[in-house]
Protein backbone atom coordinates (compact mmCIF):
# COMPACT_ATOMS: atom_id res chain seq x y z
CA UNK A 463 0.00 0.00 0.00
CA UNK A 464 1.07 3.58 -0.64
CA UNK A 465 3.33 5.20 1.91
CA UNK A 466 1.84 8.66 1.32
CA UNK A 467 0.62 10.53 4.35
CA UNK A 468 -2.96 11.71 4.57
CA UNK A 469 -3.56 15.23 3.31
CA UNK A 470 -5.36 16.94 6.16
CA UNK A 471 -6.49 20.52 5.88
CA UNK A 472 -7.34 22.05 9.25
CA UNK A 473 -10.90 23.29 9.03
CA UNK A 474 -9.69 26.61 10.43
CA UNK A 475 -8.21 27.20 6.98
CA UNK A 476 -11.54 26.63 5.31
CA UNK A 477 -11.68 29.96 3.48
CA UNK A 478 -8.22 29.53 1.93
CA UNK A 479 -8.96 25.91 1.03
CA UNK A 480 -12.25 26.91 -0.59
CA UNK A 481 -10.58 29.65 -2.61
CA UNK A 482 -7.94 27.30 -3.94
CA UNK A 483 -10.54 24.59 -4.72
CA UNK A 484 -12.53 27.15 -6.72
CA UNK A 485 -9.47 27.79 -8.85
CA UNK A 486 -9.01 24.08 -9.66
CA UNK A 487 -10.85 23.71 -12.97
CA UNK A 488 -10.27 19.94 -13.20
CA UNK A 489 -11.79 19.43 -9.75
CA UNK A 490 -14.76 21.65 -10.59
CA UNK A 491 -15.40 19.75 -13.79
CA UNK A 492 -15.25 16.35 -12.00
CA UNK A 493 -17.56 17.56 -9.26
CA UNK A 494 -20.10 19.15 -11.60
CA UNK A 495 -20.34 16.01 -13.74
CA UNK A 496 -20.64 13.72 -10.73
CA UNK A 497 -23.12 15.85 -8.83
CA UNK A 498 -25.39 16.36 -11.87
CA UNK A 499 -25.39 12.58 -12.30
CA UNK A 500 -26.22 11.91 -8.63
CA UNK A 501 -28.96 14.55 -8.55
CA UNK A 502 -30.58 13.10 -11.68
CA UNK A 503 -30.38 9.58 -10.23
CA UNK A 504 -32.06 10.66 -7.00
CA UNK A 505 -34.79 12.47 -8.90
CA UNK A 506 -35.55 9.41 -11.00
CA UNK A 507 -35.64 7.20 -7.90
CA UNK A 508 -38.54 9.19 -6.46
CA UNK A 509 -40.96 9.64 -9.38
CA UNK A 510 -43.93 10.03 -7.04
CA UNK A 511 -43.69 13.20 -4.96
CA UNK A 512 -46.41 12.01 -2.55
CA UNK A 513 -44.67 8.71 -1.92
CA UNK A 514 -41.40 10.56 -1.29
CA UNK A 515 -42.97 12.90 1.24
CA UNK A 516 -44.78 10.04 3.02
CA UNK A 517 -41.54 8.09 3.20
CA UNK A 518 -39.61 11.11 4.46
CA UNK A 519 -42.18 11.65 7.21
CA UNK A 520 -41.85 7.99 8.17
CA UNK A 521 -38.04 8.19 8.14
CA UNK A 522 -38.08 11.32 10.30
CA UNK A 523 -40.54 9.77 12.75
CA UNK A 524 -38.49 6.58 13.09
CA UNK A 525 -35.21 8.40 13.63
CA UNK A 526 -36.78 10.78 16.16
CA UNK A 527 -38.43 7.93 18.06
CA UNK A 528 -35.17 5.97 18.18
CA UNK A 529 -33.21 9.01 19.35
CA UNK A 530 -35.79 9.80 22.02
CA UNK A 531 -35.13 6.33 23.44
CA UNK A 532 -31.41 6.26 22.67
CA UNK A 533 -30.01 5.43 26.15
CA UNK A 534 -32.49 2.55 26.61
CA UNK A 535 -31.99 1.27 23.07
CA UNK A 536 -28.21 1.26 23.48
CA UNK A 537 -28.55 -0.86 26.60
CA UNK A 538 -30.95 -3.19 24.83
CA UNK A 539 -28.62 -3.41 21.85
CA UNK A 540 -25.68 -4.32 24.07
CA UNK A 541 -27.70 -7.00 25.88
CA UNK A 542 -28.97 -8.56 22.62
CA UNK A 543 -25.60 -8.47 20.90
CA UNK A 544 -23.91 -10.00 23.93
CA UNK A 545 -26.54 -12.74 24.07
CA UNK A 546 -25.84 -13.38 20.35
CA UNK A 547 -22.13 -13.73 21.03
CA UNK A 548 -21.05 -10.30 19.74
CA UNK A 549 -18.78 -8.41 22.12
CA UNK A 550 -19.60 -4.74 22.67
CA UNK A 551 -17.06 -2.03 23.50
CA UNK A 552 -17.77 1.60 24.36
CA UNK A 553 -15.45 4.42 23.34
CA UNK A 554 -15.85 8.03 24.35
CA UNK A 555 -13.08 9.41 22.14
CA UNK A 556 -11.45 8.44 18.83
CA UNK A 557 -8.25 7.58 20.73
CA UNK A 558 -10.18 5.13 22.93
CA UNK A 559 -11.83 3.50 19.91
CA UNK A 560 -8.47 3.07 18.18
CA UNK A 561 -6.92 1.58 21.29
CA UNK A 562 -9.76 -0.90 21.69
CA UNK A 563 -9.40 -2.05 18.07
CA UNK A 564 -5.63 -2.22 18.25
CA UNK A 565 -5.90 -4.24 21.50
CA UNK A 566 -8.24 -6.74 19.83
CA UNK A 567 -5.90 -7.14 16.84
CA UNK A 568 -2.84 -7.43 19.09
CA UNK A 569 -4.53 -10.23 21.02
CA UNK A 570 -4.42 -12.30 17.84
CA UNK A 571 -0.98 -11.00 16.97
CA UNK A 572 -2.56 -9.63 13.80
CA UNK A 573 -0.60 -7.70 11.20
CA UNK A 574 -3.10 -7.20 8.38
CA UNK A 575 -6.62 -5.77 8.46
CA UNK A 576 -8.97 -5.42 5.49
CA UNK A 577 -11.54 -2.69 5.83
CA UNK A 578 -14.98 -2.16 4.44
CA UNK A 579 -16.25 1.38 4.16
CA UNK A 580 -16.54 3.14 7.50
CA UNK A 581 -16.72 6.90 7.93
CA UNK A 582 -16.44 6.48 11.71
CA UNK A 583 -13.03 4.84 11.26
CA UNK A 584 -12.09 7.85 9.12
CA UNK A 585 -13.24 10.02 12.02
CA UNK A 586 -10.86 8.20 14.39
CA UNK A 587 -8.05 8.02 11.76
CA UNK A 588 -7.86 4.33 12.54
CA UNK A 589 -5.61 3.38 9.61
CA UNK A 590 -2.86 5.68 10.78
CA UNK A 591 -3.14 4.54 14.34
CA UNK A 592 -2.85 0.91 13.27
CA UNK A 593 -0.02 1.66 10.84
CA UNK A 594 1.90 3.32 13.69
CA UNK A 595 1.43 0.14 15.75
CA UNK A 596 2.60 -2.32 13.13
CA UNK A 597 -0.75 -3.26 11.58
CA UNK A 598 -1.39 -2.63 7.90
CA UNK A 599 -4.98 -1.62 7.23
CA UNK A 600 -6.10 -1.86 3.60
CA UNK A 601 -9.28 -0.22 2.38
CA UNK A 602 -11.28 -2.60 0.21
CA UNK A 603 -14.09 -0.30 -0.98
CA UNK A 604 -12.85 0.78 -4.42
CA UNK A 605 -13.27 4.50 -3.77
CA UNK A 606 -11.59 4.24 -0.36
CA UNK A 607 -8.83 2.11 -1.89
CA UNK A 608 -8.13 4.88 -4.41
CA UNK A 609 -8.03 7.69 -1.85
CA UNK A 610 -5.88 5.61 0.49
CA UNK A 611 -3.44 5.02 -2.36
CA UNK A 612 -3.42 8.75 -3.10
CA UNK A 613 -2.78 9.55 0.57
CA UNK A 614 -5.99 11.55 0.78
CA UNK A 615 -9.18 11.62 2.81
CA UNK A 616 -12.52 10.76 1.17
CA UNK A 617 -14.05 13.79 -0.48
CA UNK A 618 -17.63 12.49 -0.23
CA UNK A 619 -19.26 10.19 2.33
CA UNK A 620 -20.72 7.82 -0.28
CA UNK A 621 -18.32 8.34 -3.20
CA UNK A 622 -14.92 8.82 -1.58
CA UNK A 623 -12.98 9.28 -4.84
CA UNK A 624 -15.56 11.26 -6.79
CA UNK A 625 -13.09 14.12 -7.26
CA UNK A 626 -10.67 11.90 -9.19
CA UNK A 627 -10.58 11.66 -12.97
CA UNK A 628 -10.05 8.38 -14.86
CA UNK A 629 -6.59 9.54 -15.84
CA UNK A 630 -5.62 10.27 -12.24
CA UNK A 631 -6.79 6.82 -11.12
CA UNK A 632 -5.02 5.12 -14.04
CA UNK A 633 -1.79 6.88 -13.06
CA UNK A 634 -2.19 5.92 -9.39
CA UNK A 635 -2.80 2.26 -10.21
CA UNK A 636 0.05 1.99 -12.70
CA UNK A 637 2.47 3.60 -10.23
CA UNK A 638 1.35 1.74 -7.10
CA UNK A 639 0.14 -1.73 -8.11
CA UNK A 640 3.00 -3.92 -9.36
CA UNK A 641 2.89 -5.02 -13.02
CA UNK A 642 -0.04 -2.78 -13.84
CA UNK A 643 -0.14 -1.13 -17.26
CA UNK A 644 -1.60 2.36 -17.64
CA UNK A 645 -5.22 2.15 -18.75
CA UNK A 646 -8.14 4.54 -18.59
CA UNK A 647 -10.68 1.83 -19.28
CA UNK A 648 -13.00 1.91 -16.25
CA UNK A 649 -13.86 -1.82 -16.37
CA UNK A 650 -10.20 -2.71 -16.57
CA UNK A 651 -9.37 -0.40 -13.67
CA UNK A 652 -12.06 -2.05 -11.53
CA UNK A 653 -10.69 -5.50 -12.40
CA UNK A 654 -7.15 -4.39 -11.52
CA UNK A 655 -8.36 -3.13 -8.15
CA UNK A 656 -10.38 -6.29 -7.47
CA UNK A 657 -7.45 -8.54 -8.34
CA UNK A 658 -5.09 -6.57 -6.10
CA UNK A 659 -7.51 -6.83 -3.18
CA UNK A 660 -8.84 -10.36 -3.61
CA UNK A 661 -6.00 -12.32 -2.03
CA UNK A 662 -5.85 -9.91 0.94
CA UNK A 663 -9.18 -11.15 2.33
CA UNK A 664 -7.66 -14.65 2.69
CA UNK A 665 -4.48 -13.32 4.28
CA UNK A 666 -6.06 -10.78 6.63
CA UNK A 667 -6.13 -11.41 10.37
CA UNK A 668 -9.11 -9.16 10.87
CA UNK A 669 -11.91 -7.53 8.91
CA UNK A 670 -13.12 -4.07 9.92
CA UNK A 671 -16.40 -2.52 8.81
CA UNK A 672 -18.86 0.22 9.58
CA UNK A 673 -22.54 -0.25 10.42
CA UNK A 674 -25.55 1.39 8.78
CA UNK A 675 -28.17 0.31 11.28
CA UNK A 676 -27.75 -1.50 14.61
CA UNK A 677 -31.05 -3.14 15.56
CA UNK A 678 -31.73 -3.18 19.31
CA UNK A 679 -34.67 -5.59 19.08
CA UNK A 680 -32.67 -8.44 17.56
CA UNK A 681 -29.02 -7.49 18.10
CA UNK A 682 -28.35 -7.28 14.35
CA UNK A 683 -25.74 -5.17 12.56
CA UNK A 684 -26.89 -4.09 9.08
CA UNK A 685 -24.40 -3.16 6.42
CA UNK A 686 -25.35 -1.61 3.08
CA UNK A 687 -22.92 -1.91 0.16
CA UNK A 688 -22.61 -2.47 -3.58
CA UNK A 689 -19.25 -4.11 -4.13
CA UNK A 690 -19.36 -7.25 -1.98
CA UNK A 691 -16.18 -6.15 -0.22
CA UNK A 692 -18.16 -5.52 2.96
CA UNK A 693 -19.36 -9.12 2.96
CA UNK A 694 -15.82 -10.39 2.35
CA UNK A 695 -14.42 -8.26 5.20
CA UNK A 696 -17.09 -9.41 7.60
CA UNK A 697 -17.05 -13.11 6.76
CA UNK A 698 -13.60 -14.24 5.58
CA UNK A 699 -11.14 -13.18 8.33
CA UNK A 700 -11.43 -14.95 11.67
CA UNK A 701 -12.22 -11.72 13.49
CA UNK A 702 -14.69 -9.03 12.49
CA UNK A 703 -14.65 -5.65 14.22
CA UNK A 704 -17.48 -3.24 13.43
CA UNK A 705 -17.26 0.39 14.46
CA UNK A 706 -20.07 2.92 14.50
CA UNK A 707 -21.43 6.02 16.22
CA UNK A 708 -23.89 5.59 19.09
CA UNK A 709 -26.68 7.24 17.09
CA UNK A 710 -26.92 4.39 14.55
CA UNK A 711 -29.16 2.28 16.75
CA UNK A 712 -32.75 1.64 15.64
CA UNK A 713 -35.45 0.10 17.77
CA UNK A 714 -36.94 -2.61 15.57
CA UNK A 715 -36.03 -4.64 12.53
CA UNK A 716 -39.07 -3.18 10.77
CA UNK A 717 -37.54 0.32 11.19
CA UNK A 718 -34.75 -0.67 8.84
CA UNK A 719 -36.93 -1.17 5.75
CA UNK A 720 -38.05 2.45 5.13
CA UNK A 721 -34.67 3.84 6.21
CA UNK A 722 -32.88 1.49 3.81
CA UNK A 723 -35.17 2.55 0.97
CA UNK A 724 -34.60 6.24 1.76
CA UNK A 725 -30.85 5.71 2.05
CA UNK A 726 -30.18 3.93 -1.24
CA UNK A 727 -32.60 6.02 -3.30
CA UNK A 728 -31.37 9.34 -1.87
CA UNK A 729 -27.71 8.39 -2.13
CA UNK A 730 -27.37 6.93 -5.60
CA UNK A 731 -30.88 6.53 -6.94
CA UNK A 732 -30.87 2.74 -6.48
CA UNK A 733 -34.02 0.98 -5.20
CA UNK A 734 -31.76 -1.33 -3.20
CA UNK A 735 -28.05 -2.02 -3.04
CA UNK A 736 -26.42 -5.14 -4.47
CA UNK A 737 -25.59 -6.40 -0.97
CA UNK A 738 -27.41 -5.98 2.30
CA UNK A 739 -25.59 -7.76 5.12
CA UNK A 740 -27.20 -8.66 8.42
CA UNK A 741 -24.69 -9.77 11.03
CA UNK A 742 -26.21 -11.41 14.07
CA UNK A 743 -23.47 -13.55 15.58
CA UNK A 744 -20.04 -15.07 15.09
CA UNK A 745 -19.73 -18.46 13.36
CA UNK A 746 -21.87 -21.00 15.18
CA UNK A 747 -21.07 -24.61 16.01
CA UNK A 748 -21.19 -26.67 12.82
CA UNK A 749 -21.15 -23.65 10.45
CA UNK A 750 -18.50 -23.72 7.73
CA UNK A 751 -17.69 -20.05 7.44
CA UNK A 752 -17.92 -16.69 9.14
CA UNK A 753 -15.69 -15.01 11.71
CA UNK A 754 -15.06 -16.78 15.01
CA UNK A 755 -15.17 -13.47 16.89
CA UNK A 756 -17.35 -10.42 16.23
CA UNK A 757 -16.94 -7.11 18.07
CA UNK A 758 -18.82 -3.84 17.94
CA UNK A 759 -17.17 -0.57 18.99
CA UNK A 760 -19.69 2.17 19.78
CA UNK A 761 -18.19 5.64 19.58
CA UNK A 762 -19.51 8.79 21.22
CA UNK A 763 -16.99 11.47 20.14
CA UNK A 764 -19.18 14.51 20.79
CA UNK A 765 -22.49 12.90 19.83
CA UNK A 766 -23.68 13.19 23.44
CA UNK A 767 -23.18 16.95 23.19
CA UNK A 768 -25.52 17.12 20.20
CA UNK A 769 -27.91 14.74 21.96
CA UNK A 770 -28.20 16.92 25.07
CA UNK A 771 -29.76 19.81 23.12
CA UNK A 772 -33.18 18.97 21.72
CA UNK A 773 -32.76 21.20 18.66
CA UNK A 774 -29.24 20.04 17.79
CA UNK A 775 -30.17 16.41 18.49
CA UNK A 776 -31.82 16.36 15.06
CA UNK A 777 -28.30 16.26 13.61
CA UNK A 778 -28.11 12.65 14.84
CA UNK A 779 -31.08 11.63 12.67
CA UNK A 780 -28.67 11.47 9.72
CA UNK A 781 -28.47 8.19 7.80
CA UNK A 782 -25.38 9.32 5.83
CA UNK A 783 -26.89 9.29 2.35
CA UNK A 784 -24.90 12.27 1.08
CA UNK A 785 -27.88 13.84 -0.75
CA UNK A 786 -27.42 17.16 1.07
CA UNK A 787 -23.86 17.34 -0.28
CA UNK A 788 -24.90 16.53 -3.86
CA UNK A 789 -27.40 19.38 -3.84
CA UNK A 790 -25.37 21.99 -1.96
CA UNK A 791 -24.17 24.90 -4.15
CA UNK A 792 -21.11 25.27 -1.92
CA UNK A 793 -20.06 21.60 -1.74
CA UNK A 794 -20.66 21.04 -5.45
CA UNK A 795 -18.16 23.77 -6.25
CA UNK A 796 -15.40 23.16 -3.73
CA UNK A 797 -15.65 19.43 -2.99
CA UNK A 798 -14.96 17.70 0.30
CA UNK A 799 -11.28 18.34 1.00
CA UNK A 800 -11.72 22.08 1.47
CA UNK A 801 -13.75 21.46 4.62
CA UNK A 802 -10.77 19.75 6.27
CA UNK A 803 -13.07 17.43 8.22
CA UNK A 804 -14.15 13.81 7.89
CA UNK A 805 -17.71 14.78 7.03
CA UNK A 806 -17.91 17.57 4.43
CA UNK A 807 -20.85 19.48 2.97
CA UNK A 808 -24.01 20.39 4.91
CA UNK A 809 -23.94 17.30 7.12
CA UNK A 810 -20.30 18.03 7.93
CA UNK A 811 -21.14 21.63 8.77
CA UNK A 812 -23.63 20.52 11.40
CA UNK A 813 -21.92 17.42 12.82
CA UNK A 814 -18.26 18.53 12.82
CA UNK A 815 -18.73 21.25 15.48
CA UNK A 816 -19.80 18.49 17.88
CA UNK A 817 -16.97 16.14 16.94
CA UNK A 818 -14.20 18.73 16.83
CA UNK A 819 -15.51 21.71 18.78
CA UNK A 820 -16.47 25.12 17.41
CA UNK A 821 -12.91 26.30 18.08
CA UNK A 822 -11.83 24.19 15.09
CA UNK A 823 -14.91 24.51 12.93
CA UNK A 824 -16.47 27.93 13.43
CA UNK A 825 -16.13 28.76 9.71
CA UNK A 826 -18.04 25.69 8.59
CA UNK A 827 -21.61 26.72 9.51
CA UNK A 828 -21.00 29.89 7.47
CA UNK A 829 -20.22 27.84 4.33
CA UNK A 830 -23.83 27.98 3.22
CA UNK A 831 -26.03 30.33 1.25
CA UNK A 832 -28.97 29.06 3.35
CA UNK A 833 -30.78 28.31 0.11
CA UNK A 834 -32.44 25.37 1.86
CA UNK A 835 -31.66 22.71 -0.77
CA UNK A 836 -29.98 20.45 1.80
CA UNK A 837 -33.01 20.44 4.08
CA UNK A 838 -35.37 19.87 1.15
CA UNK A 839 -33.63 16.70 -0.01
CA UNK A 840 -32.74 15.26 3.38
CA UNK A 841 -34.61 11.93 3.53
CA UNK A 842 -35.09 12.18 7.30
CA UNK A 843 -36.00 15.87 7.20
CA UNK A 844 -33.14 17.29 9.24
CA UNK A 845 -33.71 21.06 9.18
CA UNK A 846 -30.09 21.71 8.23
CA UNK A 847 -30.41 25.50 7.60
CA UNK A 848 -31.93 25.88 11.08
CA UNK A 849 -29.02 23.94 12.60
CA UNK A 850 -26.56 26.14 10.69
CA UNK A 851 -28.17 29.32 12.06
CA UNK A 852 -28.04 27.93 15.58
CA UNK A 853 -24.37 26.96 15.27
CA UNK A 854 -23.54 30.41 13.90
CA UNK A 855 -25.23 31.86 16.96
CA UNK A 856 -23.29 29.57 19.32
CA UNK A 857 -20.07 30.50 17.62
CA UNK A 858 -20.80 34.19 18.30
CA UNK A 859 -22.13 33.73 21.85
CA UNK A 860 -19.71 35.15 24.45
CA UNK A 861 -17.58 32.31 25.78
CA UNK A 862 -18.48 33.13 29.38
CA UNK A 863 -22.25 33.34 28.84
CA UNK A 864 -24.00 30.61 30.80
CA UNK A 865 -26.31 28.34 28.81
CA UNK A 866 -27.91 25.00 29.70
CA UNK A 867 -25.92 22.93 27.21
CA UNK A 868 -22.81 24.83 26.19
CA UNK A 869 -21.10 23.69 23.00
CA UNK A 870 -17.38 23.03 22.94
CA UNK A 871 -15.75 26.17 21.60
CA UNK A 872 -18.72 28.48 22.32
CA UNK A 873 -17.85 31.98 21.10
CA UNK A 874 -14.93 30.78 18.95
CA UNK A 875 -16.10 32.76 15.93
CA UNK A 876 -16.32 36.01 17.88
CA UNK A 877 -13.71 38.63 17.08
CA UNK A 878 -13.12 41.95 18.84
CA UNK A 879 -13.72 43.97 15.65
CA UNK A 880 -16.95 42.15 14.89
CA UNK A 881 -18.27 42.58 18.42
CA UNK A 882 -17.63 46.34 18.24
CA UNK A 883 -19.24 46.52 14.79
CA UNK A 884 -22.39 44.72 16.03
CA UNK A 885 -22.60 46.94 19.11
CA UNK A 886 -22.38 50.06 16.93
CA UNK A 887 -24.99 48.66 14.54
CA UNK A 888 -27.31 47.91 17.47
CA UNK A 889 -26.95 51.55 18.56
CA UNK A 890 -27.76 52.75 15.02
CA UNK A 891 -30.85 50.63 14.39
CA UNK A 892 -32.08 50.79 18.01
CA UNK A 893 -33.33 54.39 17.68
CA UNK A 894 -35.18 55.93 14.72
CA UNK A 895 -33.31 59.24 14.97
CA UNK A 896 -29.92 57.43 14.94
CA UNK A 897 -30.93 55.40 11.91
CA UNK A 898 -32.12 58.48 10.03
CA UNK A 899 -28.87 60.30 10.75
CA UNK A 900 -26.87 57.23 9.69
CA UNK A 901 -28.83 56.98 6.40
CA UNK A 902 -28.46 60.67 5.65
CA UNK A 903 -24.70 60.63 6.36
CA UNK A 904 -24.09 57.46 4.34
CA UNK A 905 -25.92 58.76 1.26
CA UNK A 906 -24.19 62.14 1.41
CA UNK A 907 -20.72 60.65 1.87
CA UNK A 908 -21.18 57.81 -0.64
CA UNK A 909 -18.42 59.21 -2.85
CA UNK A 910 -15.95 58.27 -0.09
CA UNK A 911 -16.94 54.56 -0.14
CA UNK A 912 -13.74 52.49 -0.28
CA UNK A 913 -13.17 50.62 -3.53
CA UNK A 914 -11.55 47.69 -1.73
CA UNK A 915 -13.87 46.02 0.73
CA UNK A 916 -12.08 42.94 2.09
CA UNK A 917 -14.14 39.76 1.97
CA UNK A 918 -16.54 41.29 -0.59
CA UNK A 919 -14.76 42.87 -3.53
CA UNK A 920 -12.81 39.70 -4.41
CA UNK A 921 -16.01 38.49 -6.04
CA UNK A 922 -18.38 41.46 -6.18
CA UNK A 923 -18.52 45.11 -7.19
CA UNK A 924 -18.08 47.44 -4.18
CA UNK A 925 -21.15 48.07 -2.02
CA UNK A 926 -22.17 51.73 -2.13
CA UNK A 927 -24.90 53.46 -0.13
CA UNK A 928 -27.85 54.59 -2.28
CA UNK A 929 -27.86 58.21 -3.44
CA UNK A 930 -31.13 58.80 -1.61
CA UNK A 931 -32.44 57.22 1.59
CA UNK A 932 -35.69 55.25 1.61
CA UNK A 933 -37.32 58.05 3.59
CA UNK A 934 -36.35 60.58 0.92
CA UNK A 935 -37.64 58.35 -1.87
CA UNK A 936 -40.99 57.85 -0.12
CA UNK A 937 -41.30 61.58 0.57
CA UNK A 938 -40.57 62.39 -3.08
CA UNK A 939 -43.12 59.84 -4.29
CA UNK A 940 -45.78 61.21 -2.03
CA UNK A 941 -44.99 64.77 -3.09
CA UNK A 942 -45.48 63.75 -6.73
CA UNK A 943 -48.83 62.11 -5.99
CA UNK A 944 -50.24 65.14 -4.11
Ligand code: SF4
Pocket residue numbers: 779780781782783784785786787808809836839840841842843844
Ligand atom coordinates in the same frame (compact mmCIF):
# COMPACT_ATOMS: atom_id res chain seq x y z
S1 SF4 B 1 -28.10 15.22 6.62
FE1 SF4 B 1 -29.79 14.20 5.53
S2 SF4 B 1 -29.24 14.45 3.36
FE2 SF4 B 1 -27.37 14.85 4.54
S3 SF4 B 1 -26.30 12.90 4.65
FE3 SF4 B 1 -27.59 13.04 6.47
S4 SF4 B 1 -29.50 12.03 5.93
FE4 SF4 B 1 -28.44 12.45 4.02
